[in-house]
Amino acid sequence: MRKLGFLTIGRFDAADPRPGIEETLQTIVRAEELGFDSVWLRDRHLQPGISSPVAIMAAASQRTSRIELGTAVIPLGLENPFRLAEDLATVDVMSGGRVNPGVSVGTPMMYDHYKTALYPESHDVQDFSKERVLRLLRCLRGEPVSDFSGTVGIEQFTDHVQPHSPGLADRVWYGGGLESAKWAGEQGINYLTSSVVSTEGSQSRDFATIQGEQIDAFRAHHPRPDRARVSQGLVVIPTDSATDDQIRRYREYAASRFERTTAPQGPRGMLFSPDYVGTSDELADRLFDHAGFQRADEVAFALPFSFGPDDYTQIIDDLAQHLGPRLGWQPAG
Structure with a gap:
């Protein structure tokens, strides 16, 4: 495994959000100290979690110097690609080229x-297709967005988004099923996988097999498969330094979510991965047998939603100090 990262929802108390946001920033700093290659931020709207990952990345960029900062994922249905490109490029420049924007399309959750x-006059005619991703890419690549370039009075205007951050467009990630x-x-x-896959287009009902098929399809359609980046995301909870109480709660959490992994859900046949709980030796054996893990040399293991700060500290420390090395990873820096 070449790169180790994790994904956080960045929870906070809606009545007092500052401590939770500060905790997220401190977690990113701790991750860099432990040698993680990346931290990925979820994007949640109208919930007590990260609603503005670009703002969090901006703050984190000033407290860190090396670690990559990603989003998993920004739903572009809630964004103007032109304005988002300006914000992403600004933070990428601030960070020294460490931003990895993960995006998705489709009708936003709870949109009605x-x-x-969100869109007072145009909510019924918005285009939530992949064209929104292409608009973002054109902006990030510095393609013209205006038919004017020149000077008006003492003000200078360009025809492309400012600032321009070379290379940022090459660090855009997209998440989705087989066709995506x-x-x-x-x-x-680049291609992001997660702990849920669509069974559409597959004869299998095994999560790992489907994830492996999707990664193979991505590389088969990439013009430079040798340079194509894929990141696998699963809920993986090492217990090497966990207390007995933590281990009990972790196993109860995984058991409470297991039923949804037994059969596809909904009209698109969404299939959830089981959560992985155990010692690093146990987890490594299971991951090495996982068809998705076998095909990805980067991971962004997802932190569970409902745990406390001490739990997250233990999990992150064990990922870096025990599981990562067991998977062949070496800390950065």
Whole structure:
């Protein structure tokens, strides 16, 4: 395994959000100290979690110097690609080229409940297709977005988004199922997998097999498969330094979510991965047998939603100090 990272939801108390946001920033600093290659931020709207990952990355960029900062994922249905490109490029420049924007498309979650607040006059005609990703890529690549370039009075205008951060477009990631994997490959961008897959297009009902098929399809459609980046995301909870109470709660958490892994869910046949709990030796054996893990040399293991700060500290420390080395990873720096 070449790169080790983790994904956090960045929870906070809605009545007092500052401590939770500060905890997220301190977690990113700790991750860099432990040698992690990346930290990925979830994007949640109208929930007590990270609603503005770009702002969090901006703050984290000033407290760290090396670690990559990613989003998994920004739903572009809530974003203007032009403005998002300006923000991402600004933070990428601030960070020295460490931003990895992960994005998705489609109708935003719970859209009918707030669409008039988001798009008062145009909520019924918004285009939530992959064209939104292409618009973002064009902006990040410095392609013209204006038909004017020149001076007006003492003000200078360019025809492309400012600032321009070379290389940022090459660090865009896209998440989705089989067709999305093929599309991401065709666009030459990177591919994010997660702990849920769509069974559409597959004869299998085994999560690992389907994830492996999707990664293979991505690379098969990428113009430079040798340079194509894939990151695997699963809930992986090492217990090497955990207390007996923590181990009990971790296993109860995984057991409470196991039923949804036994059969596809909903019209698209969404299949969830089991959560992985155990010692690093146990987890390594299971991951080495996992068809998805076998095909990805980067991971962003997801931290569970409902644990406390001490739990996250233990999990992160064990990922870096025990599981990562067991998987062949070496700390950065």
